Amino acid sequence: MEVLIAILIPIVILIAIVFALFGGLRSSIFFTVRTQENVIVESFGRFRRVAKPGLNMKVPFRDTLTPPISLRIQQLEVNIESKTKDNVFVTVPVAVQYVIREESVVDAYYRLSNPEAQIRSYVFDTVRSALSTLELDAAFESKDDIARGVENTLSSQMADFGFNIVNTLVTDISPDPRVRDSMNSINAAQRDRVAAQSLAEADKIKRVTQAEAEAESKRLQGEGVAAQRKAIALGIAEQYEMLKRVGIEQSAEQLLLMTQYFDTMQDVARNGRSNVLYLPSNPGSVSAMGDEIRNAMLQSQAAQKADDDADSSATRLRRAQPKRQQPSQPEGYQAAPQQPWEHPSAGSDQG
Known part of the structure; x- marks a missing residue:
């Protein structure tokens, strides 16, 4: 074992x-x-x-x-703080997309010890040079131009080291927070001014339209009043001519005026919006109005009495004179009918 x-x-x-x-x-x-x-x-x-x-x-x-x-496309983000032409400090984030060419791997590895640091240096130099010639508002408008400038500079410089710049993006331009707040206040004030101008223009158009409408209404109203007065005047003239034709000449104006006066008072009482009718408070005006009415009535009565006296005198004179033989008239002759306003005395004189 x-x-x-x-x-x-x-x-x-x-x-x-x-x-x-x-x-x-x-x-x-x-x-x-x-x-x-x-x-x-x-x-x-x-x-x-x-x-x-x-x-x-x-x-x-x-x-x-x-x-x-790596031969893939890589992205390097660079935050640059710089000053514009109008002395405003801004932060500009720039994204650089680059790739190492496969045929230039040896140059990319041996010629640059720190490629990212080299790219950052070129980006800083290009962006700061561009911003130093632009004001803040122009920098916002020229963001794409700055990106193209960075891309052109990097492409020409990094090509010798085996790097190909695919794209360069300036994603934002951020000024100091206080400057940003001031810009927002300025924009808000400008928008408020534009809104106020628009409201003023709208109110002006409204007022002009109303004034034109009122002017047109008054013009039409004036034409209506003028037509009404013309019709009244024509009616009064026709009535006056009719009174003259029937033999009333002395008191025709007074009668027409009094008729129009009472018609006006009746129309005011019927169509007025108030239940109270204000008459002249001056005693002289009231008495003058009463005198005018009384004088018109007395003149009318005097004219009627004069006509009656003339008719009576003519009748007595005709009765006192002997009756003269009337000339014979041919057979079939008919005398013209006597008009109501013809006086008997006038007919006897003619006979």
Whole structure:
């Protein structure tokens, strides 16, 4: 039993040594490279070759490998604080998207010790140079121009080192918070002014429209009143002519005026919106109005009495005179009917 144990122990130790040697040898000879990555193989620190994606071999104890170099598009974000032409400090975040060209992996690895720091330096220089010539408002409007300027500068400078600038984005321009608050206040005041102007214009249009409507209404009302007065005047003239035709000439004006006066008073009492009618409070005005009514009535009575006296005198005179022979009229002759307003005395004189 002791002899068997003594034989097995060396065999186990030998197997362990073999596995250890072959396992380390395999890992020191073979290595893999991932897709979109390259690895540089160096021999005692000297560049030997570029290992492509897949399974690769190297000489143990001689060749060494660099960290994987990514060929994917990478993004570098840079925050730049600078001053504009009108002395306003702003923070400009810039995003730079770049990629290492596969044919220039050696230059990208060996020529630049810190590519990101180099890119940051170019971005800082370009953005600060552009902002120093622009005012704040112009900087907001020229954000895309600044991005194109950064991209052009980086593309020309980094191409020699194996880097390709895919895109450059200026995502924002952020001034100091106090400056931003002031700008918001200015914009709010401008918008309030525009709103006030719009409201004033609307009120002006409304007032002008109302004034035009009132003017048109008054014009039409004036035309209506003028037409009404014209109709009244024509009616009065027709009545006056009719009174003249029937023989009333002396008191026609007074009668018409009094008729119009009473018609007006009746219309006011019927169509007025108030139950109270205000008459002149001056005693002289009231008495004058009464005198006018009384004079019109007395004149009308005097004219009627004069007509009656003239009719009576004509009748007595006709009775006192002898009756004269009337000339014979031809057969079939008919005298014209006497009008009511013709006086008998006038007819007797003509006969």
